[in-house]
Amino acid sequence: MRRLRPRLALPALLILSLVVIALAVPFLGLPNPVRQDIPNRLTGMAPGALLGRDEFGRDVLSRLLWGARISLFIAFTATTIAALAGTLLGLLGGWFRGMAEFLSIRLADVILCFPPILLALLVVTIMGPGVATLILMLSILYTPGFVRVAYGEVLSTRNQDFVTAMTALGATTPRILALTVLPNIASPLLVQYSLTLGAAIVVESGLSFLGLGVVPPTPSWGLMIRGARATMEQAPLLLLWPCLALTVTILAFNLLCDALRDAFDPKSAAGAGARPKPRLVDCLAPGLFPSRVDPGASLSVRGLTVEIDTKRGVIRPVDDVSFTIGAGETLAIVGESGSGKSVTVTGLMGLLPAAARPVAGEAVFEGHDLLRRSPDQLRALRGARLAMIPQDPMSSLNPVHKVGDQVVEAILAHRSITRPAARAEALALFRRVGIADPERRLDAWPHEMSGGMRQRVMIAMAIANRPALLIADEPTTALDVTMQAQILDLLADLRRETGSALIFITHSLGVVAEIADTVMVMYAGQVVEQGPVASVFAAPLHPYTAALLAAVPQDDAAPEPIPGAVPPPHQFPQGCRFAPRCGHALPPCGEAQPLRQFGNGREVRCARAGDLRFGRAAHDA
Amino acid sequence: MALLMAVPVFVLGTLLILLLAQTLKLMPAGGFVPFWRDPGQHLLLLSLPALVIGKGLVAIVFRMTRASVLDILPRDHVRTARAKGLAEGRVLRAHVVRNAFGPVLTVLGLHMGALLGGTVLVEYVFNWPGLSTPLIRAVEGRDYPMVVGIVLTVSGLFLLINLVVDLLYAALDPRIRAG
Amino acid sequence: MTPDAEPLLVAEHVSVSFSRKRLFGRGPAVRAVQDVSLRIGRGEAVGIVGESGSGKSTLGRLLLGLIKPASGEVRFDGRALQSLSRAEWRALRQRMQIVFQDPYGSLDPRRRIGSQIADGLAIHRLVAPGLLPEAVNALLEQVGLDPSHAERFPHEFSGGQCQRIGIARTLASRPDFLVADEPVSSLDVSIQAQILDLLDRLRRDLGLALILISHDLAVVRHLCDRVVVMYLGRVMEEGPARSVLDAPRHPYTRALVSAMPRIGTGGRPTRILLPGEPPSPSAPPSGCVFRTRCSFAIAACGEAVPPLTQTNHDHGVACIRLADLP
Numbered sequence A: 001m002r003r004l005r006p007r008l009a010l011p012a013l014l015i016l017s018l019v020v021i022a023l024a025v026p027f028l029g030l031p032n033p034v035r036q037d038i039p040n041r042l043t044g045m046a047p048g049a050l051l052g053r054d055e056f057g058r059d060v061l062s063r064l065l066w067g068a069r070i071s072l073f074i075a076f077t078a079t080t081i082a083a084l085a086g087t088l089l090g091l092l093g094g095w096f097r098g099m100a101e102f103l104s105i106r107l108a109d110v111i112l113c114f115p116p117i118l119l120a121l122l123v124v125t126i127m128g129p130g131v132a133t134l135i136l137m138l139s140i141l142y143t144p145g146f147v148r149v150a151y152g153e154v155l156s157t158r159n160q161d162f163v164t165a166m167t168a169l170g171a172t173t174p175r176i177l178a179l180t181v182l183p184n185i186a187s188p189l190l191v192q193y194s195l196t197l198g199a200a201i202v203v204e205s206g207l208s209f210l211g212l213g214v215v216p217p218t219p220s221w222g223l224m225i226r227g228a229r230a231t232m233e234q235a236p237l238l239l240l241w242p243c244l245a246l247t248v249t250i251l252a253f254n255l256l257c258d259a260l261r262d263a264f265d266p267k268s269a270a271g272a273g274a275r276p277k278p279r280l281v282d283c284l285a286p287g288l289f290p291s292r293v294d295p296g297a298s299l300s301v302r303g304l305t306v307e308i309d310t311k312r313g314v315i316r317p318v319d320d321v322s323f324t325i326g327a328g329e330t331l332a333i334v335g336e337s338g339s340g341k342s343v344t345v346t347g348l349m350g351l352l353p354a355a356a357r358p359v360a361g362e363a364v365f366e367g368h369d370l371l372r373r374s375p376d377q378l379r380a381l382r383g384a385r386l387a388m389i390p391q392d393p394m395s396s397l398n399p400v401h402k403v404g405d406q407v408v409e410a411i412l413a414h415r416s417i418t419r420p421a422a423r424a425e426a427l428a429l430f431r432r433v434g435i436a437d438p439e440r441r442l443d444a445w446p447h448e449m450s451g452g453m454r455q456r457v458m459i460a461m462a463i464a465n466r467p468a469l470l471i472a473d474e475p476t477t478a479l480d481v482t483m484q485a486q487i488l489d490l491l492a493d494l495r496r497e498t499g500s501a502l503i504f505i506t507h508s509l510g511v512v513a514e515i516a517d518t519v520m521v522m523y524a525g526q527v528v529e530q531g532p533v534a535s536v537f538a539a540p541l542h543p544y545t546a547a548l549l550a551a552v553p554q555d556d557a558a559p560e561p562i563p564g565a566v567p568p569p570h571q572f573p574q575g576c577r578f579a580p581r582c583g584h585a586l587p588p589c590g591e592a593q594p595l596r597q598f599g600n601g602r603e604v605r606c607a608r609a610g611d612l613r614f615g616r617a618a619h620d621a
Numbered sequence B: 001m002a003l004l005m006a007v008p009v010f011v012l013g014t015l016l017i018l019l020l021a022q023t024l025k026l027m028p029a030g031g032f033v034p035f036w037r038d039p040g041q042h043l044l045l046l047s048l049p050a051l052v053i054g055k056g057l058v059a060i061v062f063r064m065t066r067a068s069v070l071d072i073l074p075r076d077h078v079r080t081a082r083a084k085g086l087a088e089g090r091v092l093r094a095h096v097v098r099n100a101f102g103p104v105l106t107v108l109g110l111h112m113g114a115l116l117g118g119t120v121l122v123e124y125v126f127n128w129p130g131l132s133t134p135l136i137r138a139v140e141g142r143d144y145p146m147v148v149g150i151v152l153t154v155s156g157l158f159l160l161i162n163l164v165v166d167l168l169y170a171a172l173d174p175r176i177r178a179g
Numbered sequence C: 001m002t003p004d005a006e007p008l009l010v011a012e013h014v015s016v017s018f019s020r021k022r023l024f025g026r027g028p029a030v031r032a033v034q035d036v037s038l039r040i041g042r043g044e045a046v047g048i049v050g051e052s053g054s055g056k057s058t059l060g061r062l063l064l065g066l067i068k069p070a071s072g073e074v075r076f077d078g079r080a081l082q083s084l085s086r087a088e089w090r091a092l093r094q095r096m097q098i099v100f101q102d103p104y105g106s107l108d109p110r111r112r113i114g115s116q117i118a119d120g121l122a123i124h125r126l127v128a129p130g131l132l133p134e135a136v137n138a139l140l141e142q143v144g145l146d147p148s149h150a151e152r153f154p155h156e157f158s159g160g161q162c163q164r165i166g167i168a169r170t171l172a173s174r175p176d177f178l179v180a181d182e183p184v185s186s187l188d189v190s191i192q193a194q195i196l197d198l199l200d201r202l203r204r205d206l207g208l209a210l211i212l213i214s215h216d217l218a219v220v221r222h223l224c225d226r227v228v229v230m231y232l233g234r235v236m237e238e239g240p241a242r243s244v245l246d247a248p249r250h251p252y253t254r255a256l257v258s259a260m261p262r263i264g265t266g267g268r269p270t271r272i273l274l275p276g277e278p279p280s281p282s283a284p285p286s287g288c289v290f291r292t293r294c295s296f297a298i299a300a301c302g303e304a305v306p307p308l309t310q311t312n313h314d315h316g317v318a319c320i321r322l323a324d325l326p
Helices: A006-027 A060-096 A098-112 A116-127 A131-158 A161-168 A173-209 A221-230 A236-264 A280-284 A341-349 A375-381 A403-412 A419-432 A451-463 A481-498 A509-515 A533-538 A543-551 A615-620 B002-006 B009-023 B039-072 B076-083 B088-125 B132-140 B144-172 B174-178 C056-063 C086-093 C113-123 C129-142 C147-151 C159-172 C189-206 C217-223 C241-246 C251-259
Strands: A297-310 A313-326 A330-334 A356-365 A386-389 A469-473 A501-506 A518-523 A526-532 C009-021 C026-040 C045-049 C071-076 C096-099 C177-181 C209-214 C226-231 C234-240
Touching (some): A006 A236, A060 A173, A116 A131, A116 A173, A116 B132, A161 C159, A173 A236, A173 B088, A221 A236, A221 B009, A236 B009, A297 A501, A330 A341, A419 A451, A481 A509, A543 C189, B088 B144, C009 C056, C056 C177, C189 C209, C189 C217
Parallel strands (some): A469 A501
Antiparallel strands (some): C009 C026, C009 C071
């Protein structure tokens, strides 16, 4: 928000100039907007009356600009009153709850029950038309909007940790409301303010148009349109000017509101990058580059590199990743956040977001390169030969479909069997993954299930078509330890039973030790070490692996912190990416390091591999 | 779309009359003929006001649907649907549009209020003998009981519409039913 | 801790339940914390462990007085929290602080971190306004951050750094009691150790009494003197951290300890899988709340809530079948 974007600047500039004009009108030396000149009525553009004269011979330009002054005065005054009253009521209602909440919210609800123009007419009936009536009526009309916005925002803000922290510090309530709550609810209120300004002008001009708003001869855009309608045949242009002024003004307020909303909304701030370039060569000539296929491998990935276009330029969250997993094997990919482990597998599944694309490497699965398959071919594989278990079972099920139907859908996407047959299979799957009372649970909605139960549904969905490769992306991170133990057991059972390969992504070294045969340690987008779990954990070769193991508290060893933090992808170091945090770095570590074979199926990316000793090997030495 | 949102209904109505009736002489400038006397003319006369009232709704529904779909698209369950290997069309139908519908419906219901209010203006512009003429006359004449009567009738209609919307929403989203 | 002196904080039989507002009346009450008694000595570190729904976070907020107990009493330094006036309360707040789980959520995104850290000093007028910047710098250094960062906003920091800022803010008011609610569970492994190290060092340097709420038994075992194991709002087992976690007695603690994934297989107990799911806290089982998932449960377990039986060395277990367990 530091820089004013053009989207924000244009409407803001327009509104600013309108306000300036409205304020400066009396000093512009314009003809009196209410002085009639009947002999010259309806004359066209002429010097002295740049836009002509109306049905009473009044100067149109002057009336137009004075009209802007009246309209904006009414709109700003009424909106400001509504904003102050509404914010105060909403703030008190949301913070103190109880009686204040009841009064402010119910009051707002009652007003919101009436269509705005009708309520306005009701007020006019009681008070008679005029500027004061308009201001009062518009304030009443728009206060509930502010009450609702402020109330909703306060409710979501009051439970934030930083507000609790202020309470815990012993701050007084006025201090918390003014210094902590109000600044944090200001943006949506500002959006509401600009929205309401536009709406107020619409209602004001509409009422004036009906002859129930501003009282003639006071100039107003609505009144001008009303007057010009009568003389439409003789002077159509008279109609055009106020219509144009009104529409442009409202457009400016609407655009300002949209731009403000986008500027404040964190979701839209994360800019989507460019679309991926179609891999034309690969579509035309698949198999142009023959692959070295490892026989007996379920999936063989070589040199996978993924690029993402961001505002700060192209980043490589995954750089030269290679691994092989055989049928029935379990590979654990372990790393901290930002290591690129999730991007690696989403890339393999062809589920990367639009801004990301694999730019190099190959991933041979059942004889074909996944990275060079067409979207249709990939879709036929996904959910069938290649299935995925997501991290968050809460959000990964569609809340508006029954869980049984979602499993049935997965079956029917790949096999032409009848719906009842698919449902019978879903029932068997539910039973297999240990869902109690499976017949009833098929017809349950996702929100009726616990986290562990939903993860079982996700697993049932993933194994529905007997995949050869199962990719589990942190499947137990969102679960409690006793649930985690259940799910890990289930996955191990299923793998033994079906003989499918399993890629298991996790940040927990303990889970790796539980479930995996081989482990691949990732750091800042690269593989730093891989090999059989037992030997890697007993004698890590890479300083990062050793440091990770030492950072986990276990038994009587105190956890040893690793200094610093994982760098963001646009700040990856040139040479060894771990060197800035490594206690063993030497000058050669400034150079990029290749992944080197180290015997017994071990590979490591470290200039000092071999001359450093960690883990049990170090103690034995 | 932004322009369509911005132009007030009575301005659009007036401009349309200026263009279609006054300048091009394609249509009558407004008025009313009972349906049974001349169905064609009735519908012709109805078409412009209906179009003008509908414009606001089109703009609102367009914006809301777009925002709602953009909100749903990056969600995890959409990725699950893709991971199942569903065709893109099915992903959009069953897992995006279906979920995006609720918010659109709610906003639609709430905007019915502005729509019903806008009708007063549009009827006036097109000389359509609906509730607006007696209403405006009653306001001008400070006929308080009459105004209250009409306002309450229309507000009742508005509340009824919103009740229907809420019930529809509950039918669409099982979470609402539970809460 | 000398036995005759009153401990810094004492909770006696505290309970609290929540209920959601419904259209008509209120929904079923969720019994978040039931009949929990606890004492924390000066400078002592107590861990509260349990899974989601165990009421451990609610208990932490109860002890800080951020939530009022429905029954029971919390005494801080010999004074019952319920009996305090507003002003006394605010003065007491200075001495009891909280560190949150979400490092970003606990900082106000719209204020510079320096001014947020200064809040505690300013509210309780601990330093003259002119000396605030110096005091803030000292606090930043104490938690291992560069004092020149005071003018930055929270989003310019990493998760670990935000957690350090949160800790600096709590230290500003010079507390002698700190509740840390899952302080490292949203951080990466390498950063977790940094924050644990910091908490441990501060506790020893400043003589803080610490309540560490965590689901990670290894963290609690490393940092705490004593541990309280909770399930569905009730205490299952409590005692010295090592003795409870190395030789758990209660069937639930045993299952919990065995379910923790461990690196290396040495000394690993065979895993006890708990059947099914935890019951809903709005309808807990009668008697022992754990009995529905306990493989040792007998009919008598459903009849009365088992009392916390002392075994040895302050080690208490709430299980009537303690003597019969293998």
